[in-house]
Amino acid sequence: MKVHALGSWEQVPSSPSTSSSFSSSSANDPKRLRPLAPRLTSAAVSTAVATEISAPPKLRKSFSSPMTAKCASIDLDVSLIQMQSGGTRWNPTPEQIKLLEALYQGGMRTPNPVQIERITMELGKYGRIEGKNVFYWFQNHKARERQKQKRSELLALAASAAPLPHPKVQLQKEEIKEFHGGSCKRKCRSWGSLELAVEEEGPGDRTLELFPLHPERKQM
Amino acid sequence: MKVHALGSWEQVPSSPSTSSSFSSSSANDPKRLRPLAPRLTSAAVSTAVATEISAPPKLRKSFSSPMTAKCASIDLDVSLIQMQSGGTRWNPTPEQIKLLEALYQGGMRTPNPVQIERITMELGKYGRIEGKNVFYWFQNHKARERQKQKRSELLALAASAAPLPHPKVQLQKEEIKEFHGGSCKRKCRSWGSLELAVEEEGPGDRTLELFPLHPERKQM
């Protein structure tokens, strides 16, 4: 068995089983393409999810342990298998989230590899999880907490120093919700026309630059 | 994919939240300050390396030393040596750079794991190199070429005193949809740039994501 050790990103398998990982290139080429397989129906999804949660160690074997390769040539196959087996993204269980948040609360922000491994193992008790999920969780959580902080600061600022009837502040959805005191739960589409001169819409809106040069070359 | 390994997680508390090892880590969250990275002691390094976990999103193969072309147990030693030797960063030889630039010139931007491995092997003939070096090189080169491009565009613009080449207009959701005619749903961000418009590669190309090698530097 070879084990390469530790090289930078490599993880050392305790058994010869894995390693390849290249496969992880989960979504390989069809990067942006809509999944060939039509989206699962909600029923199917529910079932799948439920099953998965209740029986973590079972599903998707190929996804979690592609045993092959250490040679590039095989990776392709692995990728295919992996894709077919329906690689779904990690969906944290309440227990997992609880623990992660506790750690974050405790001050953890960017756990090192050793810490990540420990956390992964601990969380593995509650459901399938990988180190990268933990890593990503901290990255995202940290970033989003920052955003929240920044926004609330802005909000406070706009509120305190607002001689203007309609402060020109770009509010985020959550803030708008907050602002309206929860009386208007959603229906964001119409929020823009409420008393607040908020013109922001859904998450799909963005500032775009016109004149795409070769849009057809991207994705398709 | 998966694996885990070495980490010995002795004594697994059933109530993780109290695990001292967890919270102990990064108690500080220096917002912007980047702590001086104290040089790791060899002992620390060994430990870190030995338990490196990494489940980097993509790239997981052992992109390590050149000399272990096919797999090997030597990787460990090389890594250690490299790290212990004062953590010198990769210093590309002229031959290596020449080849990399040739590849870039040929259109390569974000080589996939397989490609990276091949490149690493090839470049290994001229000097020590790891997959991550190749990865970083492409990332940086791409980014810096972009900066250069942007700067020169700005200069040209200032010189000609011409109006903005790409007027930014805030489109509404519906307009965006209409504008794109549904052929390209998203991914509009880089359209404004000439260079970027053509940079995309074939369907087989994948991007690699890095896993922080020494996150502990932030925390200590």
Added chain:
DNA sequence: GCAAATTAATGATTTATTCAAG
């Protein structure tokens, strides 16, 4: 009630910035 349609939340990727060695 229910299932399609919408919207919000968030996992995963990519790009921009920053740090610091040489």
Added chain:
DNA sequence: CTTGAATAAATCATTAATTTGC
């Protein structure tokens, strides 16, 4: 100053929530 390395910010994409029309 150049550039390898690393992190943060922005973005993309999928899943869960919620709403809506029947």
